[in-house]
Amino acid sequence: MLKAAIIGASGYTGAELAGLIHGHPHLTLAGLYVSNGSQDAHKPFTSLHPRWRGIIDLPLLPLDDEAISRIHTEADLVLLATAHEVSHDLAPGFLAKGLPVFDLSGAFRVPGEGFYDQFYGFHHQYGDWLAKAAYGLAEWNQEAIKAAQLIAVPGCYPTASLSALKPLQQAGLVAEGARPIISAVSGVSGAGRKASMNNSFCEVSLKPYGVFNHRHQPEISYHLGKQVVFQPHLGNFIRGILATVYVQLKDGVSDQQIAAAYHQAYDGQKIVRLAGQWPQINDVAGTPFCDLHWGRDGNQLIVVSAIDNLLKGAASQAIQCINIHQGFSPVAGLIKE
Numbered sequence: 378m379l380k381a382a383i384i385g386a387s388g389y390t391g392a393e394l395a396g397l398i399h400g401h402p403h404l405t406l407a408g409l410y411v412s413n414g415s416q417d418a419h420k421p422f423t424s425l426h427p428r429w430r431g432i433i434d435l436p437l438l439p440l441d442d443e444a445i446s447r448i449h450t451e452a453d454l455v456l457l458a459t460a461h462e463v464s465h466d467l468a469p470g471f472l473a474k475g476l477p478v479f480d481l482s483g484a485f486r487v488p489g490e491g492f493y494d495q496f497y498g499f500h501h502q503y504g505d506w507l508a509k510a511a512y513g514l515a516e517w518n519q520e521a522i523k524a525a526q527l528i529a530v531p532g533c534y535p536t537a538s539l540s541a542l543k544p545l546q547q548a549g550l551v552a553e554g555a556r557p558i559i560s561a562v563s564g565v566s567g568a569g570r571k572a573s574m575n576n577s578f579c580e581v582s583l584k585p586y587g588v589f590n591h592r593h594q595p596e597i598s599y600h601l602g603k604q605v606v607f608q609p610h611l612g613n614f615i616r617g618i619l620a621t622v623y624v625q626l627k628d629g630v631s632d633q634q635i636a637a638a639y640h641q642a643y644d645g646q647k648i649v650r651l652a653g654q655w656p657q658i659n660d661v662a663g664t665p666f667c668d669l670h671w672g673r674d675g676n677q678l679i680v681v682s683a684i685d686n687l688l689k690g691a692a693s694q695a696i697q698c699i700n701i702h703q704g705f706s707p708v709a710g711l712i713k714e
């Protein structure tokens with residue numbers, strides 16, 4: 378069994394990771410950590426996440442110097458379920474000790490001079506690690522994930538969007554001049570567990586946000602190799618993302634070419650399902666799946682992609698990355714085989 382330490386374990390994605398690792402055939406928990414000074418330090422994990430009561434009876438430990446030394450000596454791998462700047466600051470220390478790091482934040486996803494200053498509001502200090510990190514889009518980057526010590530698990534909207542778009546782009550079916558348009562709705566858990574006015578129950582209402590300035594637009598464009606228009610919306614539900622993607626096809630693209638692109642990409646991949654009907658959030662919430670379906674009218678293609686933002690959009694994709702990195706079955710701990 379490999380011992381996995383989770384930093385940020387009281388948060389929404391951290392708690393999902395704890396549950397997945399607890400049930401994983403080859404992984405065991407090597408500590409659940411929160412910030413040094415967290416108001417939740419030393420509380421039982423289950424006092425915040427009672428659905429794990431009687432199952433994961435571990436305390437939330439403060440990440441002080443002693444805890445960091447303990448992780449260095451006792452853990453086999455580290456999961457960072459922390460904010461971007463926190464991951465940026467923490468990852469290099471664990472990497473320097475030789476530990477593999479799986480980071481759920483955006484801190485190591487997109488290389489490029491000035492990218493973090495512009496889209497994340499901080500100056501990136503670790504260009505060497507940024508350049509070496511593998512982008513953990515599990516169905517697409519297996520060789521890089523296997524080889525890297527640092528895996529940057531993609532954002533939730535990028536996972537839904539890239540899963541829909543990459544087969545078409547790889548097959549060369551997308552019209553040259555036109556930008557694919559992604560209109561996506563996320564549940565409120567996408568904003569994390571910390572209280573804010575935006576995610577308070579009485580304030581949440583279906584609405585757009587981040588118009589022309591959301592950091593996932595450049596993440597999607599960079600990893601697709603083509604500029605996209607990306608528009609997120611906040612929905613009044615807890616978990617899940619539904620992304621509707623509008624793609625202009627090249628002249629002459631046949632139905633068979635579209636189907637072949639998706640089948641070539643995903644046949645044999647158990648997590649991405651070609652649903653055969655329009656996906657809906659209820660079919661994927663609480664699961665590691667990404668469901669896809671498409672329809673066309675002439676050169677206009679619409680692809681719909683549905684995921685659970687906390688799972689395929691974060692925690693279960695991190696487990697897929699660990700599985701690939703360690704040579705386990707790619708779906709170990711996620712789907713019964």
Ligand SMILES: NC(=O)C1=CN([C@@H]2O[C@H](COP(=O)(O)OP(=O)(O)OC[C@H]3O[C@@H](n4cnc5c(N)ncnc54)[C@H](OP(=O)(O)O)[C@@H]3O)[C@@H](O)[C@H]2O)C=CC1
Binds near residue numbers: 567568
């Ligand atoms: N929510 C989602 O759907 C997705 C989130 N992500 C990314 O994953 C990361 C985690 O997101 P999410 O789970 O939603 O966030 P939450 O806000 O729910 O949780 C953040 C966690 O980090 C802990 N934390 C904060 N500061 C530190 C610190 N200095 N050292 C150690 N632990 C710290 C918090 O506990 P405390 O403050 O008590 O210390 C808490 O456990 C973020 O980078 C997010 O962008 C990625 C994809 C999807």
Ligand SMILES: CC(=O)N[C@@H](CCC(=O)OP(=O)(O)O)C(=O)O
Binds near residue numbers: 483531568609
């Ligand atoms: C609803 C909501 O607020 N969603 C988050 C996306 C969360 C996510 O994917 O995480 P990364 O920040 O790690 O990329 C947002 O739009 O910022």
